[in-house]
Amino acid sequence: MSSRERTERQILEALEAQIRDCGMNGVGINAVAKRAGVSKELIYRYFDGMPGLLLAWMREQDFWTSRGDLLGSDESSARTPAALILSMLRGQVEALAKSDTLREVRRWELVERNEVSAPLADRRERAARSFIDRMDGLTDGGDVPAMVGIMLAGVLYLMLRAKTESHFLGVPLRGEEGWARYDAALERLIGALPPPLLESSLRELEAVRDGRGAGDRPA
Amino acid sequence: MSSRERTERQILEALEAQIRDCGMNGVGINAVAKRAGVSKELIYRYFDGMPGLLLAWMREQDFWTSRGDLLGSDESSARTPAALILSMLRGQVEALAKSDTLREVRRWELVERNEVSAPLADRRERAARSFIDRMDGLTDGGDVPAMVGIMLAGVLYLMLRAKTESHFLGVPLRGEEGWARYDAALERLIGALPPPLLESSLRELEAVRDGRGAGDRPA
DNA sequence: TTGCCATGTGACCAGCCGGTCACACGGCGC
DNA sequence: GCGCCGTGTGACCGGCTGGTCACATGGCAA
Numbered sequence: 001m002s003s004r005e006r007t008e009r010q011i012l013e014a015l016e017a018q019i020r021d022c023g024m025n026g027v028g029i030n031a032v033a034k035r036a037g038v039s040k041e042l043i044y045r046y047f048d049g050m051p052g053l054l055l056a057w058m059r060e061q062d063f064w065t066s067r068g069d070l071l072g073s074d075e076s077s078a079r080t081p082a083a084l085i086l087s088m089l090r091g092q093v094e095a096l097a098k099s100d101t102l103r104e105v106r107r108w109e110l111v112e113r114n115e116v117s118a119p120l121a122d123r124r125e126r127a128a129r130s131f132i133d134r135m136d137g138l139t140d141g142g143d144v145p146a147m148v149g150i151m152l153a154g155v156l157y158l159m160l161r162a163k164t165e166s167h168f169l170g171v172p173l174r175g176e177e178g179w180a181r182y183d184a185a186l187e188r189l190i191g192a193l194p195p196p197l198l199e200s201s202l203r204e205l206e207a208v209r210d211g212r213g214a215g216d217r218p219a
Numbered sequence: 220m221s222s223r224e225r226t227e228r229q230i231l232e233a234l235e236a237q238i239r240d241c242g243m244n245g246v247g248i249n250a251v252a253k254r255a256g257v258s259k260e261l262i263y264r265y266f267d268g269m270p271g272l273l274l275a276w277m278r279e280q281d282f283w284t285s286r287g288d289l290l291g292s293d294e295s296s297a298r299t300p301a302a303l304i305l306s307m308l309r310g311q312v313e314a315l316a317k318s319d320t321l322r323e324v325r326r327w328e329l330v331e332r333n334e335v336s337a338p339l340a341d342r343r344e345r346a347a348r349s350f351i352d353r354m355d356g357l358t359d360g361g362d363v364p365a366m367v368g369i370m371l372a373g374v375l376y377l378m379l380r381a382k383t384e385s386h387f388l389g390v391p392l393r394g395e396e397g398w399a400r401y402d403a404a405l406e407r408l409i410g411a412l413p414p415p416l417l418e419s420s421l422r423e424l425e426a427v428r429d430g431r432g433a434g435d436r437p438a
Numbered sequence: 439t440t441g442c443c444a445t446g447t448g449a450c451c452a453g454c455c456g457g458t459c460a461c462a463c464g465g466c467g468c
Numbered sequence: 469g470c471g472c473c474g475t476g477t478g479a480c481c482g483g484c485t486g487g488t489c490a491c492a493t494g495g496c497a498a
Contacts, residue, residue, distance in 0.1 A: 003445065023330060025244065029486060039447050044487075111242060111326050113383035121384050129389045146404035149388040153380070154373030161372070164332035165340050169368040170348045185365035192411035222475065248456060258477050263457075 008046055010036045015057050020101045024108035027054075054116045062123070081138040081196050085148055088131060089155055089186055093179070096159040107160050128152075142194035151189055158182065227265055229255045234276050239320045243327035246273075273335045281342070300357040301409050304367055307350060308374055308405055312398070315378040326379050347371075361413035370408055377401065 014036035018027055029050055033040035047053035079087075096103055109117045136144045162173035172178035233255035237246055248269055252259035266272040298306075315322055328336045355363045381392035391397035 007445080025330070028484095030484080040486085041448090041488080042446070045445090050486085107330050109383060110379050111244070111330065111383075117383070125384060125386060125388075129386075132388045142407060143400050143404050145388045145390050146400040147408055149377065149390050150370060150373035150401060150404055150408065152373075153376035153387065154369035154371075157372035157376035157379075158368065160329050164328060164330075164336070165344060167344060167348075168372065169344075169351045169364045171364050171368050181362050181365040182369060185362050185369055188361060189366055189369065189408050189411050192408050226475080247454095249454080259456085260458080260478090261476070264475090269456085 004046065007036075007038060007042060010038060011043060011046070011053065012057050012060065014038075015053060016101055019104050023104050024112075051114075051116055055119075058116070058120055081135045081144075082190050082193055085135055085193070086187060086190055089151060090183070092152060093155050093159065093182075096156070097179075103160060103163065106156070107163075110160075138196055139194045140197050144193060147193060151186060155182065155186070223265065226255075226257060226261060229257060230262060230265070230272065231276055231279065233257075234272060235320050238323050242323045243331075270333075270335055274338075277335070277339060300354045300363075300415050301412055304354055304412070305406060305409055308370060309402070311371060312374050312378065312401075315375070316398075322379060322382065325375070326382075329379070357415055358413045359416050363412060366412060370405060374401065374405070 011032065014032050015027070018032050018035055022031070027050070029040045029043055032050075032053070033043055043049065043053055047056055096106070105120070109121050113121070132145045132148060135148070158168060158173060161168060166172060166174055167178075171181055230251065233251050234246070237251050237254055241250070246269070248259045248262055251269075251272070252262055262268065262272055266275055315325070324339070328340050332340070351364045351367060354367070377387060377392060380387060385391060385393055386397075390400055
């Protein structure tokens, strides 16, 4: 490994540690350079300044995150929309639960929009939208994006809130027992989602979409 | 009005304007003093520094907020728990919708906990808990605090998120139509709450609580 | 060997921050 | 008249910030 690569790694890891410990407000050239044990000039040379460093770091994060994480793998065909949505929500909670850094970044996205945070948020929105559109196509009779949106937003908020408060409406935000309750609550709320289209209705729908009309389905 | 009172008002209003325009990160002695058109020394004299100013401002805010806002007034006895919860959620959305400053403060509470933000958050938690405990006592068979917590957290997140993103799961966060959808979604999700205790069951419950046993209710 | 270029360092700059201080004005009582 | 005190101002301080620059070292190629 070249000397430069090693230095770049040190800087990237220092950045992550700094975000984890001090939040995005504590991220400055001086602090990161000092933590990396390196002159800040190198950050300008190798990453073209702080925004470039952040972008580089996020590019690297994306590589091993968000692979199939968001959608709970691709066993789509075998499960109901409700089950898929539940596992998506669980996946989001887990992803946030295991990374202090990620939580800090998402708090930051809530406060500030700039050249670094915008692409991140937009990527997420695009991925989430493609998921919800698929779910929406499998159900009938209710506003699935809005209902799931509230539940997803809810668990995100609760995860972020855990940093500064220990309880929400009396339910503990830190530790297993609170999240077991939230998980059960999610299951129950998901029961309010519109019912899935039956396989027969799905086939009919496809037929209509293909322009073949709706009459060729066996009565 | 004394000269000092007028100056204090200027400072307090400058603080609010600064929070609204620049968020909590943009709040510093220099910026507030400059916006108020006043020497920062006066902030130290009259409010004992920035934390004192923030506390004074929040004390003033609380006076005309959170009166009965949170609970949607006190027509409790006449309505079902589900209706009360829905109106509480609507009240929260309205309160956040009409004040950019309040939204900034709540974003700040999410990121930082200190001598100023802690009392604020704790007050809110206490008020919310007393509300939810009442609701919990009126229903049976499900984890009401956890379910309502997710919904409340959800609308809070969506309100805060509107600053930096225009959509969430494809649903617009700015403008009326998105929020009409969220309102309908809330109504539907609330349908998943456990059913209210009947009056008769309530009387029975009270009887048990009072130690009189459960047998004296007319069959 | 000579010289070049990548790597790395520390000093230096202007600008902003919070915080304090000395001082000016002006009404009000003695 | 005099002096006091509430109100207000601007200058000043040390410390930190992001950003740039000159310079040292050391490996590699001609």
